[in-house]
Amino acid sequence: MAQKRQTKLRRTRRSGGLFENKVAWISGAIILLILIQLFVFRDEGIYSLLRLKQEIKDMEAHISRLEVEKAELESDRDRLLNDPDYLERIARERFRMAKPGEKVFHVVVNSKKVGGRR
Numbered sequence: 001m002a003q004k005r006q007t008k009l010r011r012t013r014r015s016g017g018l019f020e021n022k023v024a025w026i027s028g029a030i031i032l033l034i035l036i037q038l039f040v041f042r043d044e045g046i047y048s049l050l051r052l053k054q055e056i057k058d059m060e061a062h063i064s065r066l067e068v069e070k071a072e073l074e075s076d077r078d079r080l081l082n083d084p085d086y087l088e089r090i091a092r093e094r095f096r097m098a099k100p101g102e103k104v105f106h107v108v109v110n111s112k113k114v115g116g117r118r
């Protein structure tokens with residue numbers, strides 16, 4: 001009789017095993033989702049880390065462009081301070097300056113055609 005009870009208990013445990021298995025899978029899935037949320041999407045997560053690394057690369061590229069621009073500006077500054085011919089050319093082109101006694105002519109280009117011809 002004791003043996004029959006033990007086999008009945010074993011059978012009921014086996015039949016409940018399927019339900020326990022589903023609960024274990026659901027619990028595992030929920031725990032997995034929580035871990036993904038914690039390690040991937042938080043401020044300290046992988047997504048944020050990758051975004052910050054890309055931001056660093058962008059900033060380094062921007063710094064490189066600014067260094068090149070700075071070198072060009074320093075070169076122009078040195079030329080303006082030390083090269084009188086370059087300074088004169090810039091004064092004439094940009095500021096339309098002339099030496100005393102020189103005449104400056106401005107050429108105006110009219111883009112409209114006379115008489116409607118093309």
